[in-house]
Amino acid sequence: MEQLHPSPEHHPEPGNWPTPETAYALAPSIIREIGWTAQTAADKPFGTALGREFWLRKAAVLDRIALAGEDAGSPGDAREVATEAARRLMDLDDTTVICDPRHYVRQQYIHWAKHQ
Template sequence: MFEIRIICDRSDTDRITDALSQAFTVGRVSQYPTRGGERLRLYVTAEHHSNTGPWPSPEEAYALAPSILSEIGWTGGQAANQPYGTPRPRDYWLRKAALLDRIALQEASADAAEAATWEAERLMSLDDAGVICDPRHYVRQQYAHWINNQ
């Protein structure tokens, strides 16, 4: 558990409180005016979300996913159709990370898990994701969000 202190404009308190509750499991938010009275000090106790919190299970994340063979074909086709060094869209990296995660879940080998984690970390870096979590959980969350909005 840790405590967060934020000084913000009064108009931003709801937005900040919502963002904190999405990023962490939060306790009560205490509000105090700053010395000048124009801004607020927010104090909140927080904990990292547990892996069972906002993270979908693999079954939930990949419920609507195409077959693994289909995704291998799609990612291979995308890689083959673009010249080497050409930037690829986020969807490519997300689908590739999800594919490797799904393979690692079936394979249960250290090499498959390492490849899935490495690709998940690449996605987190690409997204500039300011979260601290298991990278593969992040991929599942992002994939579930992506596929449900297709």
């Protein structure tokens, strides 16, 4: 599996965060992403760590689920779960960015999607 690195944009200006619509414009369906993350986790050999792509895509799909709940007026626990997954990605990236973790996921996802 190719090692993916965080984008070089670790000190962006607050106004430079992509909107969810922009960040996820190239994203597969939520169902497809759930399937990809589940299959990737299931296929992982015991004792090996999941890579950055897994954590980025998992955080992004959870963010998208949370956004759908927020738009429907019933975020439930999705917002908290999405934020925790985003923090996991930030920890993995050892980033110095101080921001809403979900904004960081969107920025990193758009960078990743454009370079596929």
